[in-house]
Amino acid sequence: MTSDPFDPKNLRLDDTALQQAKAGAVRAGATQRSRQPFVMLTLAQANRLSEMAGPAVRVFFRVLFLTFKARGRPVKLANAALAELGVNRKAKWRALRELEARGLIVVTRHPRKSPEVSLTQE
Numbered sequence: 001m002t003s004d005p006f007d008p009k010n011l012r013l014d015d016t017a018l019q020q021a022k023a024g025a026v027r028a029g030a031t032q033r034s035r036q037p038f039v040m041l042t043l044a045q046a047n048r049l050s051e052m053a054g055p056a057v058r059v060f061f062r063v064l065f066l067t068f069k070a071r072g073r074p075v076k077l078a079n080a081a082l083a084e085l086g087v088n089r090k091a092k093w094r095a096l097r098e099l100e101a102r103g104l105i106v107v108t109r110h111p112r113k114s115p116e117v118s119l120t121q122e
Contacts (some may be wrong), residue, residue, distance in 0.1 A: 007021035039064040048102050055087040063105060063117050074108070074118035 004010070006122040013021065027111045039061055041049075049057055062082060066075040077096070087095065096115060099105045 037065060048104055055091040056098045058085045058087055059095040059098055067119050074116045076114040077117045078114045
């Protein structure tokens with residue numbers, strides 16, 4: 001054996017390393033992606049949210065997440081989507097009015113239907 005680290009004989013994988021590579025073993029130093037839901041917001045959005053409290057913040061985060069999943073298209077915001085966050089339907093409407101007044105979202109209201117919400121372009 002030669003001591004040259006780039007000699008082809010030194011670069012060959014032994015049988016166990018070859019089997020692991022074929023089986024799709026995780027590379028050394030590779031990081032796994034998180035499976036937790038997440039949202040990304042701009043600094044301007046964060047500054048406007050810092051002045052708010054209560055259900056409006058939770059509603060905005062849900063709208064961000066749903067918009068991300070819908071690839072930027074407007075989303076229908078059902079009461080059930082917010083009930084799991086502890087936001088009832090009246091608090092949802094108050095929060096939507098507050099978020100719209102602060103310029104974070106645009107709401108299209110339909111009689112007896114869930115509102116359609118989209119993020120503003122900043």
